[in-house]
Amino acid sequence: KQEVTQIPAALSVPEGENLVLNCSFTDSAIYNLQWFRQDPGKGLTSLLLIQSSQREQTSGRLNASLDKSSGRSTLYIAASQPGDSATYLCAVSTDSWGKLQFGAGTQVVVTP
Amino acid sequence: GAVVSQHPSRVICKSGTSVKIECRSLDFQATTMFWYRQFPKQSLMLMATSNEGSKATYEQGVEKDKFLINHASLTLSTLTVTSAHPEDSSFYICSAREQSNSPLHFGNGTRLTVT
Numbered sequence: 001k002q003e004v005t006q007i008p009a010a011l012s013v014p015e016g017e018n019l020v021l022n023c024s025f026t027d028s029a030i031y032n033l034q035w036f037r038q039d040p041g042k043g044l045t046s047l048l049l050i051q052s053s054q055r056e057q058t059s060g061r062l063n064a065s066l067d068k069s070s071g072r073s074t075l076y077i078a079a080s081q082p083g084d085s086a087t088y089l090c091a092v093s094t095d096s097w098g099k100l101q102f103g104a105g106t107q108v109v110v111t112p
Numbered sequence: 113g114a115v116v117s118q119h120p121s122r123v124i125c126k127s128g129t130s131v132k133i134e135c136r137s138l139d140f141q142a143t144t145m146f147w148y149r150q151f152p153k154q155s156l157m158l159m160a161t162s163n164e165g166s167k168a169t170y171e172q173g174v175e176k177d178k179f180l181i182n183h184a185s186l187t188l189s190t191l192t193v194t195s196a197h198p199e200d201s202s203f204y205i206c207s208a209r210e211q212s213n214s215p216l217h218f219g220n221g222t223r224l225t226v227t
Contacts, residue, residue, distance in 0.1 A: 034215060043118065043205050043220040044156075089155065099146070100207075100216065102155040 002027045002094055006103035014111050019077035021106045023090035028068050031093040035064050035075050038087045038105070047088075048075070080110045115139055116208050118219025125196055126227055133191045133222045135206030141186035142208035146216070147179075150203040159204075162189040196226040 003026045013019060023033070032051045036044040048057045048064040050073065056065040061078040077084055087107045091100040115138040125131050135145055143164050148156040160181050161169040168181035178200075180192040189208075193200055205221040 036218070041203075041221070041223065043116075044207075044218040046215045046217060049215045091156075099158065099161060100156075101158075104155040 002030075002092060002101045004090060004092055004101050004103040006088075006090060006106050008106060009104065010107040010109075012109040012111065013080055015080060015082060017080055017110075019075075019080050019084070019108060019110075021075040021077075021088050021090075021108070023073040023075070023103055025071045025073075025092050025101075027094075028071050029094075030068065031096055033064075033066055033073050033090060033092050034100070035062075035073075036089045036091065038089060040087075044089065080108075082110050082112050084108060085110050116206065116217045116219045118206050118222055120222060121220060122223045122225075124225045124227060127197055128195055130192055130194045131196055131224060133193075133204055133206075133224075135189045135191070135208070135219050137187045137208045137210075137217075140208075140210040142189075142210065143186065145183060145189040145206055145208040147181060147189075147191050148205045148207065150205060150221075156205060159191075193224065196224070198226045200224065201226045 005024045007022050034049045035047040038044050050057045050066040063076045066073045087105040089105045091102040117136045119134045145162040147159045149159050150156045158171050159174045162181045162183040164183045164186050170176045183189040203221050207216045207218045209216045
């Protein structure tokens with residue numbers, strides 16, 4: 001059974017620092033991995049999608065890497081801002097149509 | 113970009129009543145939609161996969177008679193919580209994708225409180 005773990009559970013950094021969020025999964029047979037952002041009481045916003053054949057994806061200040069063989073993904077957020085404060089979830093897709101297994105998330109607070 | 117609309121955003125109901133939650137894909141057709149449940153400070157747990165024109169596939173431990181899912185069209189799926197109880201109080205989120213291996217887009221969720 002696929003298990004997804006995110007470390008740390010919570011993270012607080014001063015504005016301007018780079019953020020490093022880790023995600024690990026137990027079964028390397030994935031279709032893709034997706035990083036999401038969730039604001040309190042809200043739904044999820046898709047940040048980056050990495051296909052199983054890719055090593056990384058970038059969007060603006062965000063960069064996500066994927067090492068499928070070791071079951072790891074890392075989300076980097078450069079030059080953090082208070083608006084980056086949210087919970088970040090990673091999820092792996094176990095089939096081609098999107099059945100996702102989520103990690104518990106990392107709660108990020110960026111202080112001004 | 114792709115948008116998924118979920119309604120209502122909040123609902124309070126009394127024990128024993130039923131509540132319907134709608135999930136619509138606004139600018140794309142979604143053959144498959146997913147329903148998740150999230151408890152406070154926990155991750156999303158997949159409840160069921162909703163396929164247009166056929167019966168939903170429920171995850172282990174999810175009562176199909178309690179959580180009725182209907183996917184009547186390519187843009188609409190509904191989740192009905194029947195005979196709701198306080199333990200059904202939770203945050204319910206739907207998601208949809210346009211095609212295989214494209215990003216999943218999520219609704220804003222529905223906060224259900226059963227009194």
